[in-house]
Amino acid sequence: MSKLVVRGGRVLSGRVRVSGAKNAALAILCASVMAQSDVSLENIPKIEDLRVMTELIKSIGAVLKWTEDDSLTISMPDAYTGMPTYALAKKLRASNLLIGPMLARFGRAEICLPGGCDIGLRPMDLHFKGFAALGARMVLEKGIMKAEAGHLKGARVYLDFPSVGATENIMMAACLARGQTVIENCAKEPEIVDLASFLNCLGGKVRGAGTDIIKIEGVEYLNGCTHYNVIPDRIEAGTFMIAAAATGGDIKLENVIPLHVEPLSAKLREAGLEVIEEEDSLRIRVVDDLRSLDIKTMPYPGFPTDLQSQMMTLLSTAPGTSEIIENIFENRFRVADELRRMGAAIKVKGRMALIRGVPKLYGAQVRATDLRAGAALVVAGLMAEGETEISGSDYIDRGYYKLEDKLSSLGGSVFRS
Ligand code: UD1
DSSP: OOEEEEEOOOOOEEEEEOOBOHHHHHHHHHHHTTBSSOEEEESOOOOHHHHHHHHHHHHTTOEEEEEETTEEEEEOOSSOSOOOOHHHHTTOGGGGGGHHHHHHHHSEEEEEOOOOOOSSOOOOHHHHHHHHHTTOEEEEETTEEEEEOSSOBOOEEEOSSOOHHHHHHHHHHHHTSBSEEEEESOOOOHHHHHHHHHHHHTTOEEEOBTBSEEEEEOOSOBOOEEEEEOOBOHHHHHHHHHHHHHTTOEEEEESOOGGGGHHHHHHHHHTTEEEEEOSSEEEEEEOSOOOOOEEEBOSTTSBOGGGHHHHHHHHTTSSSEEEEEOOSOTTOOTHHHHHHHTTOEEEEETTEEEEEOOSOOBOOEEEOOSHHHHHHHHHHHHHSBSEEEEEOTHHHHHHOSSHHHHHHHTTOEEEEO
16 A cells, blocks of 8 residues: 655645546536537546546446546447446545436436545435436445436435435436436535536536526437537645645645635635735745634535535644534544644544644654545645555545646655555
8 A cells, every 4th residue: 555755844845736627527428428419628636536437437338538638528328338347436426426317317226325525424315306306216225336227307306405416416417317307405515516517518407506596407318519628626725725824834825716625714814814816826924923823614605514624634733722523524533643643732522623733843753544544644644753654555546636736836745666
């Protein structure tokens, strides 16, 4: 298993380009199998999760081709040649996003319960509820989700929680259903809006994405599209912002939508940092001593759970006591055990973490337990005195494109061993 080594104590400065959004690209790739002609996508990050997703889509019969470093063309024939295999689907939570598109276009989907990061139970009941409302027969048999329908019919679906995946799956399926579908209490994340824009580029009729109610008028078929540009990754951007804050740095992020990182920018300003927004770039600068903070993770536009671990790291040296409440996933504080090895003083009680700021962190041998925990440990390594060795760095490769190169270009000392 590969390891990342981080030598701490270097101040980050300079410019870095943010890659395309992992979570938007994963959903858009799944939606592409509904298109009857070629789709070409740009700003697709060449990260491990996307590699697995391209394999999954190939396994059902699609032909994929990378045209440039971050451009991908997808052609899906009129019939699938197989269902996603267990070996591939279990590697990725987002494999569940193929159910909606396959069901809508081919009338059938069979996929094993998804894998992905171990951060909570992550049930699929809201996806099932949505597909059933659209007229699909849903069965869970020996860990395989089976969905079947003649032709989906538009319906009203109320989500008990604004789940990102359920909103995406139902929205995609509804594009090819007969009549109107209304999704109430849906997720409002920027990735939902990007997926809706993509579906509309294919000829779909989706309105209201980014609000609590999405309305979809079903169409007979979806076309292809050329040069669809995926939004920048707000979580990668946020990770760099936190890394800059953690090292007393001054960096400029390019290819970023400042509005998408506003929930983080607001909190960083509260902690004493300067965040300067431009149209598609953002500068973050340490101008004052770091202050402690209270954070509650919430669905967008609340503070994103995917930046919670990185913030926990940052706050570990903020004078005073910070409080984090994790409202989205029930098992997302495992990084606290690793940060304690580095000298952090963190107490976890259920969904609450209390972080008492210590003067500094020290390099240690630690283990990434999930993707964002891995990123948080890289930030911890940058802040710490001495050398930090992070095992389980494969998790980090799932979601960050060339993280060590990008951090090195900013003056950090991060390398593989
Ligand atoms: C997506 C993101 C992930 C992010 C998360 C929350 C992708 C590929 N992943 O994950 O990075 O952390 O949104 O912003 O886009 N839930 C149910 N029943 C369901 C579905 C979800 O109870 O049927 C619950 C989950 O257990 C969790 C909460 O809803 O507690 C949020 O999950 P959801 O928004 O669905 O996250 P994902 O789509 O899996």
